[in-house]
Amino acid sequence: MLPADYEHLTPAQAIAVHEQMRNNVMIETLDKPINIIGGADISFNKYEETVYAGIVLFTYPELKVIGQASAIGRTSFPYIPGLLAFREVPALLDAWNKLETKPDVMVLDGQGIAHEHRMGLATHFGLLTDAPSIGSAKNRLSGRYTEPTNEPFAQSLLYDRDEVIGIALRSKKNCKPIFVSPGHKVSMAQSIDIIKTCIRGYRIPEPTRQAHNFVNQVRISHGDKGNEQLSMF
DNA sequence: GCGACAG
DNA sequence: ATCTTGTCGC
Numbered sequence: 001m002l003p004a005d006y007e008h009l010t011p012a013q014a015i016a017v018h019e020q021m022r023n024n025v026m027i028e029t030l031d032k033p034i035n036i037i038g039g040a041d042i043s044f045n046k047y048e049e050t051v052y053a054g055i056v057l058f059t060y061p062e063l064k065v066i067g068q069a070s071a072i073g074r075t076s077f078p079y080i081p082g083l084l085a086f087r088e089v090p091a092l093l094d095a096w097n098k099l100e101t102k103p104d105v106m107v108l109d110g111q112g113i114a115h116e117h118r119m120g121l122a123t124h125f126g127l128l129t130d131a132p133s134i135g136s137a138k139n140r141l142s143g144r145y146t147e148p149t150n151e152p153f154a155q156s157l158l159y160d161r162d163e164v165i166g167i168a169l170r171s172k173k174n175c176k177p178i179f180v181s182p183g184h185k186v187s188m189a190q191s192i193d194i195i196k197t198c199i200r201g202y203r204i205p206e207p208t209r210q211a212h213n214f215v216n217q218v219r220i221s222h223g224d225k226g227n228e229q230l231s232m233f
Numbered sequence: 234g235c236g237a238c239a240g
Numbered sequence: 241a242t243c244t245t246g247t248c249g250c
Contacts, residue, residue: 081238
């Protein structure tokens with residue numbers, strides 16, 4: 001199954017693809033030094049099928065920007081909770097292939113294994129690129145957790161039944177927690193440590209925060225007017 | 234059957 | 241996700 005054909009899949013077929021892919025997910029310690037970390041995100045406006053994907057590269061742990069790549073794609077696959085990857089991964093792969101240097105680990109704007117079928121966007125992307133990946137989502141998709149105390153870096157485990165699939169992390173005081181989970185080829189503990197290292201005063205970790213700003217800029221530069229109202233005449 | 238539901 | 245203006249809290 002090629003990502004280029006994702007838009008032709010029915011939701012049932014997409015789920016079947018996920019069930020097949022989950023057998024290859026590896027949640028294990030990445031025993032290679034991390035010198036470069038990447039952040040990825042997608043931008044689009046709900047009235048069009050155009051998707052703007054972008055990846056920003058940083059030195060780690062200094063987090064100085066050292067590169068970036070973007071890609072403009074189109075998708076007809078709708079947003080369906082649990083099947084986000086089928087909408088965003090194709091364009092993200094295009095951006096990934098334009099990167100001159102590949103990062104040691106990637107941070108994606110979505111879930112890793114904190115997913116009903118352990119196949120969140122970050123896990124899916126990691127499998128297709130064979131790159132270590134981590135999911136950092138702004139909202140919970142699945143799993144149960146207790147609210148972390150209101151202190152910086154307070155955290156609580158995210159459970160699916162009795163299995164720990166991620167954590168709710170208070171990245172900043174007085175802000176809603178973010179949901180961190182390993183994507184592929186990194187452990188739970190490493191994922192948490194890396195994301196904490198990437199928190200620099202904002203609720204969102206630098207990789208995805210800056211990738212978000214980048215893709216929005218790409219979208220605007222491309223001429224997207226967003227939610228501009230149509231004139232009556 | 235009724236809610237929940239990444240972006 | 242995107243859009244949008246003000247408003248509440250630290």
